[in-house]
Amino acid sequence: MSVYHIDRSMLDRHRRRIVRIVRRVDECLDTVSLYMHNPFSSDPIPGQFTMIWIPGVDEIPLSISYMDSCILGVTVRGVGEATRILCSLQPGDTIGVRGPLGRGFTIVKGRSLVVGGGVGVAPLRYLIYRLIDVGVDTYVVFGFRDKLHTIYLEEMEKLSVEGRIKLCIATEDGSYGFKATAYDIASRILDESFDMVYVCGPEELIRRILVLCVEKDLPMEASIEGYMKCGMGVCGSCVRGAYLVCRDGPVFDRDKLLEIGEIGLRRRRASGTIEPLL
Amino acid sequence: MSVYHIDRSMLDRHRRRIVRIVRRVDECLDTVSLYMHNPFSSDPIPGQFTMIWIPGVDEIPLSISYMDSCILGVTVRGVGEATRILCSLQPGDTIGVRGPLGRGFTIVKGRSLVVGGGVGVAPLRYLIYRLIDVGVDTYVVFGFRDKLHTIYLEEMEKLSVEGRIKLCIATEDGSYGFKATAYDIASRILDESFDMVYVCGPEELIRRILVLCVEKDLPMEASIEGYMKCGMGVCGSCVRGAYLVCRDGPVFDRDKLLEIGEIGLRRRRASGTIEPLL
Amino acid sequence: MRSLDLSVDIAGLSLKTPLILASGILGLSGRLLAKISRAEGVGAVTTKSIGLKPRDGYPNPTIILLPYGLINSMGLPNPGAEAFLKELDEAEDLSSPLIASFYGYSVDEIVETARIIAKHPRVSALELNVSCPHVSGVYELGFKPELVAEAVSKVKKIIDKPLFVKLSPNTHLIVDVARAAAEAGADGLTAINTVKALAIDTELFRPILSGVYGGLSGPALKPIALRCVYEIYKEVDIPIVGCGGVSNSLDVVEFILAGASAVALGSVIAFKGVGVFRELAEGLSSYLERKGFRSVREIVGLSHR
């Protein structure tokens, strides 16, 4: 007779809990932060994600952008049906949540550079608070298309003013901060003094920072995307290279990113069909 | 989504463990004690039983007649196919065991009377050792058909000689000990000085002792039989009165025995058909 | 304690709660059935399935406990219809309806058995078992819509009590059988019986159960049973008793949302004892209150909106 064992913590993480939105904050034109009562029984690591179920619509992966003992926050950019509906939700509306899922960022003492582009700043926000908490000397470079698409600006400026982070904001059209890309800024300040480089954003950004970190032999971690279905490493939908984003990632280190190879070059659709990027 | 829970200890008790017979002792003409490595993860209570699986034949209930940290013993009288095959087993042969099952006897300090008839002495043997261990003043009355059917005689005589129990053996034909029934002897010594009366054996014996204990208002427990199939309180096969022998028994106290009512009067066959006794 | 009224009416029976003791669970003794019928939370009790003649069932082992359920191969032990009438005579002070389950190897035997047991005054309804996966003859009936229809209409002609049909999940035709039963006059459907299963002892290299095959019940069965109830509710209009793997009150809710008007409890009795009826009744009641419903009826089939 068989003895079998499905890990309790796995069961717990994949239970869809129905929660109410308690607060929404319009971050910019197309991006909203949604806050809900903390449905998790364990403390998530920055970089871990949730699967957010919009009943009757879809269930999509969203990074954890805020977390305290009572409240979980996600930040979502409306790009399609599910995200647009999410962006329209109001306090009192209900969604389903499972998580925390996947592997997060490794917190390394010393100096760190946090590079984010677009809505990719979502997981980095939670990461930044953690880095501050443990006393890491944190440099933040965020890049956005234009002023209308900036996210967490006030919050980051406040942290910067308080001296808790060194901040640099760039917009492509110069409508706020530097007229530059996140890559431009990051590439200028990146040197051997950094103990870790964290990246999230467009794959093009990740790919270029990766090249830089390889050149300079700097440790680096990036959160990447894959088409998530099961979120538990069984269906294979989220595969990038020969890794599963849901289980081995979404955060990967430099060597794994290199091994995956395809970052910024191609990705998969829902069907598994390969789609070239660029 | 459902949270469910099958008790680990229940799972453990109902796992059929295949064990090897390490020793057999011919107790008398038709009765054999079989010893095997202790397959239990918990310490059984005297009066609890096992389900012994003779592959290809049957799985039958047998009381625990011996137990130390390493060895489990049962004592079986050959009355039909399964028990006769069991009686023929030799060291090295394998059987399946699950248990310990059911409710056992309550150990009560003070003076106790242990009354057994025939192979009903099996659970009482293990009980007697426990009573001795906890310092109960133990009176033992065992009745058998004749000398050829006596069980545990030497062992009990030894305990008696050592002063650890007071012993009285009776045979119906007087070929050993008193020419009397266990009931005859027990009824003569039973008085208010006993704190507990334990009985196992023919239902006729149990029924008569029950009547006596009710008259004298003495606490009493008896182990009774029912036709065991599942052994876990779900199939209803072992029902006596409105109780399940496998789950509520096999040991019942005086009030429950009275409530059951039918002891010694009727029982059920494998089909559930009621069969009158007497 | 529960404050909400959990009563349901199903196929002409009035139950205090929608929780029914499933067939084959402790259901051989009139006295025990009566005692269970009086337990807190019990809506009705079902007897072991009764045939025309006594049957011993299979030799042991007849059951296997798994971490996620049971496999049983009792083989329909029962004392036969005539003897069972005496059993029912002993079922004193029943305080919930008693459903008599029965089976037969042929339509004639089914009708004959129904005739005998239906006449007992303590029988409130009958349940025709065409779905026991370890007794051949009974098992195959459940895959034949026409035969089930024939049996149902013949039985309905001679009894004046509600008739349920207990369905087998071991076929892709379950909805067809359900529909055939309904069209032939069945008053309700019980879904489901166990799924045919097997376990092998790896030390002895042999199937564990003496009947070789058994029926899987308990938590493992729940998602399958729920699917069956949902499929049947979509297509067939008579009330359904959901059965299979219920172990807590949210399982009960799931079945009712899927379309069951009542729910039968089987294996959970092994795990939690008869006290589970009370636990589940209280849980169901608090669920309804918390969600603002006033009766069980309001949520029957609600997941089909």
Place this chain on the structure above:
Amino acid sequence: MRSLDLSVDIAGLSLKTPLILASGILGLSGRLLAKISRAEGVGAVTTKSIGLKPRDGYPNPTIILLPYGLINSMGLPNPGAEAFLKELDEAEDLSSPLIASFYGYSVDEIVETARIIAKHPRVSALELNVSCPHVSGVYELGFKPELVAEAVSKVKKIIDKPLFVKLSPNTHLIVDVARAAAEAGADGLTAINTVKALAIDTELFRPILSGVYGGLSGPALKPIALRCVYEIYKEVDIPIVGCGGVSNSLDVVEFILAGASAVALGSVIAFKGVGVFRELAEGLSSYLERKGFRSVREIVGLSHR
């Protein structure tokens, strides 16, 4: 470490161990399949089921984790046969045979798809999926022995590689389908696919899966899968790949004793990761040694003695 040779020959394939990656498990990527094929303990890998055209599958939620298994309703997402050939081009350094799973909504589509994928040199064998319980068209095929036979014989005419047929447990005709497949020329059978199942969210009163129905896999399925393997082994003479709920090495043994020549692992990958192949291979090896066997072959079907 294992010291015993676990190799098996099945339907013309030589496997280092009898442990196969089941279809639909991580099987969409050529690179990943190749990596798994090199993992310790792996005997063969099966691809996701491939159809003629790309398919997105159902919107999420597509999976539910239960304490005793999974319910999935992926809905057969796949890039289609032509695109999949490119995927296979990337499957470098395969070190175990690759079995290409495929499906079609009609016999013609099945044949067409087989024609396309069979020609890829990295495909060692094909597996025809006629048993996915959440994609209608594919699901019903598995209940029709004649259609399965027709598909099998037509496919066998145009391919020169071994063909397996993956069977559905959702019908009482599983043995008939198996026999029909064997008689039509199938080289092996995979038993079983998932059992049709459902789960309802009690807060939202709705089925959780967007495809409504899903397939139950994992431990809950094991006793059912084992029964199917045992029943088929009795009646049909071609080799069987056992599949359903395997989570430890004694489960593997149970399947082989029931008649499987190899065993496929699915849901357990979610619970234990790909390292489970090594764990089970080692466990199987110590089992065989302990019981005095020298090869896997010696115990195939041993429980039928």
